Amino acid sequence: GAGVSQSPSNKVTEKGKDVELRCDPISGHTALYWYRQSLGQGLEFLIYFQGNSAPDKSGLPSDRFSAERTGGSVSTLTIQRTQQEDSAVYLCASSPRSYRWGATDNIQYFGAGTRLSVL
Amino acid sequence: AQSVSQHNHHVILSEAASLELGCNYSYGGTVNLFWYVQYPGQHLQLLLKYFSGDPLVKGIKGFEAEFIKSKFSFNLRKPSVQWSDTAEYFCAVNAFYDFGSSNTGKLIFGQGTTLQVKP
Numbered sequence: 001g002a003g004v005s006q007s008p009s010n011k012v013t014e015k016g017k018d019v020e021l022r023c024d025p026i027s028g029h030t031a032l033y034w035y036r037q038s039l040g041q042g043l044e045f046l047i048y049f050q051g052n053s054a055p056d057k058s059g060l061p062s063d064r065f066s067a068e069r070t071g072g073s074v075s076t077l078t079i080q081r082t083q084q085e086d087s088a089v090y091l092c093a094s095s096p097r098s099y100r101w102g103a104t105d106n107i108q109y110f111g112a113g114t115r116l117s118v119l
Numbered sequence: 120a121q122s123v124s125q126h127n128h129h130v131i132l133s134e135a136a137s138l139e140l141g142c143n144y145s146y147g148g149t150v151n152l153f154w155y156v157q158y159p160g161q162h163l164q165l166l167l168k169y170f171s172g173d174p175l176v177k178g179i180k181g182f183e184a185e186f187i188k189s190k191f192s193f194n195l196r197k198p199s200v201q202w203s204d205t206a207e208y209f210c211a212v213n214a215f216y217d218f219g220s221s222n223t224g225k226l227i228f229g230q231g232t233t234l235q236v237k238p
Contacts, residue, residue, distance in 0.1 A: 031224060033224075033225065033226075035226075035228075042228055042229070042230045042231060043209060043211075043226075043228035043231070044228075045225045045226065045227070048223045048224065048225055050223075055223060056223040056225060059225075091162075091163070093163075095224060097224070106151060106213055106222075106224040107153075107165060107168065108165075108224070108226065109165075110155075110162050110163040110164075111162060112161075112162040113162065
């Protein structure tokens, strides 16, 4: 597609429910990232995919958070047993390059985000 | 851990005033540096980037930034702001780790600066 697409744009859920957030990256982009934007915490990295594997999951805040990517394209971020502190805007970004030592080009293109509200 | 600090959280300017937003990072190795902008109701967009070479980089809409390695800084400037520059501005760093390890490309963001330009 023309840009990174995320769905839903807004999600309201009750505490304790599971939610799934979807990201459709720019066609051909091999790298995919999830970030979280919340009041007081700013923009935080969550997880990085290269193809279908996730070599860096260091930003996932707890084991309630998981993500997968299939076909080197669409990614789903799942939050189990949601808590009020999970309320935030979840952003997805994609990039055309794989990252190795010495690589210098890593422009990330962001989607509009999913605003998650946990009541 | 790497961190990025933006000194100004909220800036209010009149049209035609000059702008400088500060950004400092804490990492002694090789970095890629970015400024992203988020206009009201829109997604994050790349304003400009520094990978290597000339430390003075020019971006879209008349913005520029200067990388000063000795000061670990990447300040954003614009000689004359317009009302349409009202937005939130984020500085971001991608740090290259030790030789032999992969660079995931993940971005560490500053807290953001809200710029309000009065007509």
